[in-house]
Amino acid sequence: MEILQLVLYGTILGSILALGAVGVSLTFGILRFANFSHGDLMTIGAYVVFVVFTVMKLPLWLAIIVSLAVTAALTAIIDKLIYRNFRNSDPVILLISSFGMALILRSLIQLIWGPSTQVYEKGIQLAIKFGGGLRIKPDQIIILVGTVLLIIALHLFLRKTKMGKAMRAVADNAELARLTGINTEKVILCTWLMGGALAAAAGIFLGLDTRVFPEMGWNILLPVFAAAILGGIGNPYGAIAGGLVIGISQELSTQFIDPSYKPAVAFAIMVVILIVRPTGIFAGRSS
Amino acid sequence: MSDVLLTIENVTGGYGEADILFDLNMKVHDGEVVVIVGPNGAGKSTAMKSVFGLLKIRGGTITYDGHDITHDTSDAIVRRGICYVPQTNNVFPTLTVHENLEMGAFVRKDDISDSLDRIYEFFPPLKEKRKLPAGTLSGGQRQMVAMGKALMLDPKLLLLDEPTAGLSPKYMDQIFSIVKQINELGIGILMVEQNAKQALGLADRGYVLASGKNRYEDTGANLLANREVAEMFLGG
Ligand SMILES: Nc1ncnc2c1ncn2[C@@H]1O[C@H](COP(=O)(O)OP(=O)(O)OP(=O)(O)O)[C@@H](O)[C@H]1O
Ligand SMILES: [Mg+2]
Numbered sequence: 001m002e003i004l005q006l007v008l009y010g011t012i013l014g015s016i017l018a019l020g021a022v023g024v025s026l027t028f029g030i031l032r033f034a035n036f037s038h039g040d041l042m043t044i045g046a047y048v049v050f051v052v053f054t055v056m057k058l059p060l061w062l063a064i065i066v067s068l069a070v071t072a073a074l075t076a077i078i079d080k081l082i083y084r085n086f087r088n089s090d091p092v093i094l095l096i097s098s099f100g101m102a103l104i105l106r107s108l109i110q111l112i113w114g115p116s117t118q119v120y121e122k123g124i125q126l127a128i129k130f131g132g133g134l135r136i137k138p139d140q141i142i143i144l145v146g147t148v149l150l151i152i153a154l155h156l157f158l159r160k161t162k163m164g165k166a167m168r169a170v171a172d173n174a175e176l177a178r179l180t181g182i183n184t185e186k187v188i189l190c191t192w193l194m195g196g197a198l199a200a201a202a203g204i205f206l207g208l209d210t211r212v213f214p215e216m217g218w219n220i221l222l223p224v225f226a227a228a229i230l231g232g233i234g235n236p237y238g239a240i241a242g243g244l245v246i247g248i249s250q251e252l253s254t255q256f257i258d259p260s261y262k263p264a265v266a267f268a269i270m271v272v273i274l275i276v277r278p279t280g281i282f283a284g285r286s287s
Numbered sequence: 288m289s290d291v292l293l294t295i296e297n298v299t300g301g302y303g304e305a306d307i308l309f310d311l312n313m314k315v316h317d318g319e320v321v322v323i324v325g326p327n328g329a330g331k332s333t334a335m336k337s338v339f340g341l342l343k344i345r346g347g348t349i350t351y352d353g354h355d356i357t358h359d360t361s362d363a364i365v366r367r368g369i370c371y372v373p374q375t376n377n378v379f380p381t382l383t384v385h386e387n388l389e390m391g392a393f394v395r396k397d398d399i400s401d402s403l404d405r406i407y408e409f410f411p412p413l414k415e416k417r418k419l420p421a422g423t424l425s426g427g428q429r430q431m432v433a434m435g436k437a438l439m440l441d442p443k444l445l446l447l448d449e450p451t452a453g454l455s456p457k458y459m460d461q462i463f464s465i466v467k468q469i470n471e472l473g474i475g476i477l478m479v480e481q482n483a484k485q486a487l488g489l490a491d492r493g494y495v496l497a498s499g500k501n502r503y504e505d506t507g508a509n510l511l512a513n514r515e516v517a518e519m520f521l522g523g
Binding site: 169173183 | 366376381386390391393440
C-alpha cells in the first residue's frame with residue numbers, strides 16, 4: 001500500500017515536472033535553446049498567486065488566471081527585450097543570456113518579496129482518505145485536475161488550431177515554415193506566451209504542494225530538464241511522460257535511499273538517458 | 288511572347304561574404320516552363336533562393352509582375368503568388384499530409400476546403416495517406432506533398448528545385464507528367480533538374496549555369512541539340 005501512496009505522490013510531483021518540462025520543450029522546439037530562466041519564471045508564477053490569493057485574499061482560481069497571464073506577458077516582454085536580439089546568433093549565446101535572465105529574475109524576486117519562505121494558506125490541510133488507505137490533500141486534487149485540464153487544452157491547441165499547427169511546423173523546420181509564408185515571429189510570440197503560462201502553472205502547483213520561496217523554481221529546474229530530455233527535448237508529449245517517470249521514480253526512491261537524495265535520482269536518470277539514448281525515450285528531435 | 292512574370296537582372300550575391308552568383312540573368316514568362324541545368328555546385332539552388340529573399344543580394348534586381356521584390360521577405364513573396372519547393376526537407380515531417388497542405392495555405396484567410404479537394408484530386412495517393420505524418424511517406428509521395436502544399440495558394444509561378452532527385456524512374460515520369468499538368472493550369476514553372484534530357488524536353492526554354500554565371504540560354508529543344516551542352520550533361 002505504501003508503494004501505491006508513493007506512486008500517487010510521484011504522480012503529483014510528476015504533474016508539476018511535466019508542466020515545467022512541456023514549457024521547456026515547447027520553447028526549445030521552436031527557439032532551439034534550453035531556457036535556463038524557466039525555473040525562475042515558475043517562481044514568479046508562484047509569487048503572483050501569493051500576492052493575489054494570500055495577500056489580496058481574492059479567490060484561488062482568479063489568482064491562478066492572473067498569474068498565468070502576468071507570467072506569460074513577462075515572458076513575452078523578456079523575449080522582446082533580450083532574446084529577440086539574438087535570433088540569428090549561436091544558440092549558446094541564447095542559452096547563456098537565459099542563464100543571466102535566471103539570475104536577474106531570482107534577484108528581483110528576493111528584492112520584492114524577501115528571502116523568507118511563504119505559504120499560501122496557514123494551517124494544516126486534512127488529507128482525504130479513500131479506497132485502500134490512500135490519502136490525498138485537496139490541494140493535490142487541484143494539482144492533478146489542473147494539470148490534466150491544461151494538458152488537454154494544450155493538446156487541442158496544437159492539433160486543432162491554425163496557430164498550433166504552425167507552431168509544430170516551425171518546430172519541424174523553421175526555414176521551410178518561413179518559405180511557406182508562416183509568420184514565424186507571431187509563432188515565436190505565441191510559444192513564449194504558452195511557455196510562460198505553463199511555467200506559472202507549474203510554479204503555482206509547486207507552491208500549493210510545498211512552499212513558496214525565491215529558489216523554488218531554480219531548485220526544481222534539474223528534474224524539469226531531466227523530464228524534458230527523457231521525453232525527447234522538443235517533443236511536448238514526451239515531456240509529459242518524462243515528468244511522470246521522473247516524479248514517480250523520485251518518490252519511489254525514498255523506499256531505498258535517503259529522501260534528501262531525491263534530486264540525484266533525476267540527475268542519474270538524465271545522465272543514463274544522455275548516454276544510452278540521447279534523443280530521449282519518446283523519440284523527440286535530435287538537433 | 289506573353290508577359291514577363293519574373294526577371295532576374297544582373298544579380299550578384301551569396302550567403303555570407305562570398306558571392307555565389309555573378310551577374311545572373313533569367314526570365315520566366317506567363318505560363319512558361321523554364322528549366323535550369325548545370326553541374327553540381329553551379330549555383331542552381333542559390334539562383335532559386337535569390338528569388339525568395341534568402342540571399343544577400345549585392346547587385347542587380349529581381350522583379351515579379353512589375354514589382355521589385357529584390358529585398359522582400361519570404362512571406363511577402365509568398366503573398367505575391369510565388370511558391371517554392373526546396374530541393375531537400377520540403378515537407379514538415381511530423382505534421383500529417385493534410386496539415387502540410389493546410390500550412391501551405393497559411394497566408395490565406397478564406398475557406399480552403401475547395402483547394403484541398405482539388406489537391407487530393409490531383410494527387411490521388413495523398414488522399415489515402417492524409418492522416419499520416421508526411422515524414423513516413425516514400426520519397427515520391429513526399430514530393431507530391433511538397434508540390435501540393437505549394438499549390439494551395441494558387442500561385443502564378445512555381446519554383447521547383449530538383450523535384451525528381453533520388454526518385455525511381457517510375458516516380459520520375461510521374462513527377463514530370465504532374466509538372467506538365469500543373470503548367471497546363473496556366474502556372475509558370477521555373478525548375479532545376481539533373482535529368483536534363485527529360486526536363487529540357489518538357490521546357491519552353493532553358494538556362495545552363497556554371498560557377499554562378501549564365502553559360503547558355505536557348506529553347507529546350509535547341510539546348511538538347513547543342514553539342515557542348517550535350518557533352519556537359521547528357522552523357523556525350
Ligand atoms: N546555405 C549555404 N551557405 C553557404 N554556402 C552555400 C549554401 N548553400 C550552398 N552554398 C554554396 O553555394 C554554391 C552553390 O551551391 P548550390 O546549392 O546553389 O548549387 P547547385 O547548383 O544547386 O548544386 P546541386 O546540383 O548539388 O544541387 C556551392 O559552392 C555551395 O557550397
Ligand atoms: Mg541544388
